[in-house]
Amino acid sequence: MALASCGGGGGGGSSSDPGPLPEPTNVALADNGGVANASYLEETAGLVNDGDTQPYDGYYWQGNVQGDYVQITFDRAYTISEFAVYVNFTGNDNAGYTSYWLSEDGETFEPFAFTNDCNAATIGGGMITCEMKEPRIARAFRAQVEMESNAHNVHVSEIEVIGQ
């Protein structure tokens, strides 16, 4: 027996689409349902979405080798319009020190290209920000260390992802 299609006016009890948030919100924040994981030093991953952007000693996540990452999985998919990463190493472009990745399903990640994907980007002064050209549906955000040697010197103190 097939499920009936659109019966009239039932109150939409199924849970699948809660709709957009009332206003753009930092959906990475633990208080807003973001869950942090890392490929290394998992126990410190939560320092990147605790709402504290300051890079105090010991209040950041660090990897160990090139390719290590910390990621935030949101409580559901959101339309992402901007993000900010508080990281001590920045450069003329994001390559060289860190790379950034978005995932629609929380499992498959696609690299983020600042030059193509941002209207306005700030890189330097302890942070990297991007206002995205095209808002994108995402369920997770990943910051990955690309520094080839001494990768542990890259410290991420906070990740903010603005979604609605």
Ligand SMILES: [Ca+2]
């Ligand atoms: Ca923090």
